[in-house]
Amino acid sequence: MDKIIQVADRRFSLLLPAAEIQERVAALGQQLSAELADKDPLFIIVLNGAFMFASDLLKHISIPATLSFIRLVSYQGTASTGQVTVATGLQEDIRGRHIVLLEDIIDTGTTLHYFLPELWKQEPASVRVAACFIKPDALLFADAKADYSCMALPEKFVVGYGMDYQGYGRNYPDLYEVLPE
Ligand code: 5GP
Ligand code: MG
16 A cells, blocks of 8 residues: 555545454444344434445444434535535434444544434434544533443544545545644
8 A cells, every 4th residue: 555645636645544443343243233133223324424434334233123324414615614414314204213323433523412412302212322433632511431442543634445635535445544734
């Protein structure tokens, strides 16, 4: 893999190689399979960013489970806007279900702070949040903490492993952090 990549008009440097991410994602899949064995969980994948994490994680889920997709939008360029829009909502009835929300990364927590109460209105039995990455120093809302995560990151903008800069860079299997301009 390249140590430095160019994505749109910015340069990024390697932060986490794919092999390391895969190891942690596999371990989380095994942990969730053990903990949710009798729960018939519904995995809700938050698009677009979580598609790669979800695809890898779900291969390590070895218990009966269903999945669904939603799209939430809060980011513009390299900063959170503080406004959350549900671009594509849930189609199924989640009443009484055990939900695992799959997120690529929790940054300020704004997205989940607004979305989790919306989810609870539909009366699921439980909601767990599994985020591939978290930025603990950036978190602004205590109710937006991940129940599970693969790795904590410094407060830097990252691309790769599903995450984009200006729509580009989602396809890299490795994670990169932005370099100063
Ligand atoms: P939050 O609402 O927690 O501030 O951010 C939530 C969403 O913003 C994440 O699910 C992710 O899609 C996006 N996001 C947060 N941090 C980053 C980052 O460092 N890089 C990219 N590409 N997206 C991010
Ligand atoms: Mg996201």
